[in-house]
Amino acid sequence: MYDIIIIGAGTAGIAAYKEAIKHTQNILIINDGPWDTTCARVGCMPSKVLISTANRMYDIQHAEEVSLNVESKIDTSNVMSHVRQLRDRFTAATIRDVNSWPSEHKISGKASFKNANTILVNNKEYQAKSFILAVGSTPTFDQKWKDELGEHLITSDQVFELETLPKSIAVIGSGVIAIELAQAMHRLGVNTTIFARSKKVGSLTSSNLQELAQQTLNKELNIKFEVLPDSVNKTEKGVNIKFTENNESKNINVEFLLVATGRKSYLNTLNLSSISKDFENIRNLPVHSETKQLADFPIFITGDALTTTPLQHEAANEGRGSVHNCLNYPQVKNIKTLTSLGIVFSSPEMATAGQSFKRLKQQNIDFITGFVSYEKQGRAIVLGKNKGAIEVYIDKKSRKLLGAELFVDSAEHMAHLLSWMIHQDITLDEVLDQAYYHPTLEEGLRTAFKHARRQLNVAH
Ligand SMILES: Cc1cc2nc3c(=O)[nH]c(=O)nc-3n(C[C@H](O)[C@H](O)[C@H](O)COP(=O)(O)OP(=O)(O)OC[C@H]3O[C@@H](n4cnc5c(N)ncnc54)[C@H](O)[C@@H]3O)c2cc1C
Numbered sequence: 304m305y306d307i308i309i310i311g312a313g314t315a316g317i318a319a320y321k322e323a324i325k326h327t328q329n330i331l332i333i334n335d336g337p338w339d340t341t342c343a344r345v346g347c348m349p350s351k352v353l354i355s356t357a358n359r360m361y362d363i364q365h366a367e368e369v370s371l372n373v374e375s376k377i378d379t380s381n382v383m384s385h386v387r388q389l390r391d392r393f394t395a396a397t398i399r400d401v402n403s404w405p406s407e408h409k410i411s412g413k414a415s416f417k418n419a420n421t422i423l424v425n426n427k428e429y430q431a432k433s434f435i436l437a438v439g440s441t442p443t444f445d446q447k448w449k450d451e452l453g454e455h456l457i458t459s460d461q462v463f464e465l466e467t468l469p470k471s472i473a474v475i476g477s478g479v480i481a482i483e484l485a486q487a488m489h490r491l492g493v494n495t496t497i498f499a500r501s502k503k504v505g506s507l508t509s510s511n512l513q514e515l516a517q518q519t520l521n522k523e524l525n526i527k528f529e530v531l532p533d534s535v536n537k538t539e540k541g542v543n544i545k546f547t548e549n550n551e552s553k554n555i556n557v558e559f560l561l562v563a564t565g566r567k568s569y570l571n572t573l574n575l576s577s578i579s580k581d582f583e584n585i586r587n588l589p590v591h592s593e594t595k596q597l598a599d600f601p602i603f604i605t606g607d608a609l610t611t612t613p614l615q616h617e618a619a620n621e622g623r624g625s626v627h628n629c630l631n632y633p634q635v636k637n638i639k640t641l642t643s644l645g646i647v648f649s650s651p652e653m654a655t656a657g658q659s660f661k662r663l664k665q666q667n668i669d670f671i672t673g674f675v676s677y678e679k680q681g682r683a684i685v686l687g688k689n690k691g692a693i694e695v696y697i698d699k700k701s702r703k704l705l706g707a708e709l710f711v712d713s714a715e716h717m718a719h720l721l722s723w724m725i726h727q728d729i730t731l732d733e734v735l736d737q738a739y740y741h742p743t744l745e746e747g748l749r750t751a752f753k754h755a756r757r758q759l760n761v762a763h
Pocket of ligand 1: 310311312313314315316333334335336337338340341342345346347348350412413414415437438439440459480569572573605606607608613614615616618
């Protein structure tokens with residue numbers, strides 16, 4: 304009987320294996336499909352390569368923002384092979400790592416439970432004292448559309464495999480993955496139409512910032528808010544999409560339909576109902592939100608398989624933490640220990656650090672919002688990136704920094720600073736005592752904090 308069996312070798316599973324091996328050799332990790340992680344193969348990394356090339360192209364074509372006249376002729380024919388080349392470099396690093404593990408620790412195959420301490424893989428049974436379920440998720444799409452469109456319906460799993468950039472694409476969805484990919488495609492010269500079920504883009508929960516993001520992104524992108532296709536049909540060259548906009552029937556032809564409307568968990572492959580009848584509905588599993596324990600079994604669910612934070616760093620942290628819950632069972636600890644940090648690589652970037660506006664409201668917390676617009680922010684003007692705004696949320700009583708939402712250039716860096724400060728549990732006054740170099744985008748943060756302080760001082 305193994306000490307731990309880890310099911311799934313993505314970010315969470317690999318992090319769990321690397322932690323477990325420090326404590327026991329009696330472990331097994333099982334993975335269905337490639338061993339190079341969703342993040343490196345079809346997620347974080349290839350998407351960021353595409354976005355980085357797209358943003359460079361945008362900057363060249365908009366060099367007038369810093370007073371340069373550029374006559375650019377840009378050849379994009381190598382963009383997709385560049386994406387794959389860098390992607391292969393990142394996946395190769397992971398595969399090298401996995402190849403260095405003892406072969407008796409690894410099995411390729413799909414695992415499913417026979418009972419609470421037995422699993423089946425390739426028709427063989429394996430038993431363990433505890434399990435880490437790190438099976439991740441897969442993009443959702445309408446099977447009827449897929450049957451009709453065949454390879455012209457793609458998801459993030461296929462988009463990076465396109466030989467060359469298409470001439471046109473329709474993106475369904477306006478969430479994080481949809482917006483990142485759609486804006487990159489648009490900036491690379493692909494005629495891009497976005498169909499959004501609701502009036503929401505990306506991740507921002509503050510209505511002020513959400514509205515600003517919608518307006519700003521809609522100036523650049525063709526986003527059809529609250530419009531979805533009425534029908535999709537295969538044509539000789541791609542896809543015909545019929546839709547209704549302002550009570551008018553319309554249609555467009557595109558080469559590909561990219562569906563980015565969410566992901567579904569692979570927990571349904573594990574036959575969890577063989578452990579307990581209560582686990583038949585995987586959407587309603589009794590999993591503790593902090594320890595990630597499944598009911599009172601020595602089974603822990605980590606990463607995208609079941610989470611409110613489908614992010615690489617959260618998956619890795621949960622993977623590591625769950626090992627200690629397995630080894631110390633029945634003593635189990637909170638493994639959701641990180642201060643929230645979420646980034647959308649749109650342009651301007653969106654980010655949330657600490658508690659979001661929505662979360663604070665839901666908890667009825669009495670807080671002040673400090674606001675700064677970046678339209679007149681000195682450094683942002685210098686950079687030709689003077690768009691967007693930031694909100695910081697301060698607890699009225701304790702004056703502690705609780706959270707922030709950002710829609711601004713370089714949000715990825717400022718959100719890190721903010722999340723680290725929130726983790727230190729510091730007050731607004733302590734934040735304002737820090738150094739702010741001039742001229743930087745961080746000075747805008749100080750403006751937001753001062754705005755909050757003025758309101759607090761009036762309130763008392
Ligand atoms: C397009 C895109 C962009 C993204 N960008 C970012 C980003 O910029 N930053 C960020 O933090 N996050 C990003 N993410 C999210 C990030 O990729 C995920 O949070 C992370 O990969 C989750 O890791 P995981 O270990 O839970 O799952 P995975 O890495 O998906 O691993 C799960 C593994 O389990 C295997 N498996 C499934 N069922 C079974 C079974 N029954 N038996 C055995 N094995 C099984 C799967 O085949 C897979 O190999 C992005 C995701 C996408 C799709």
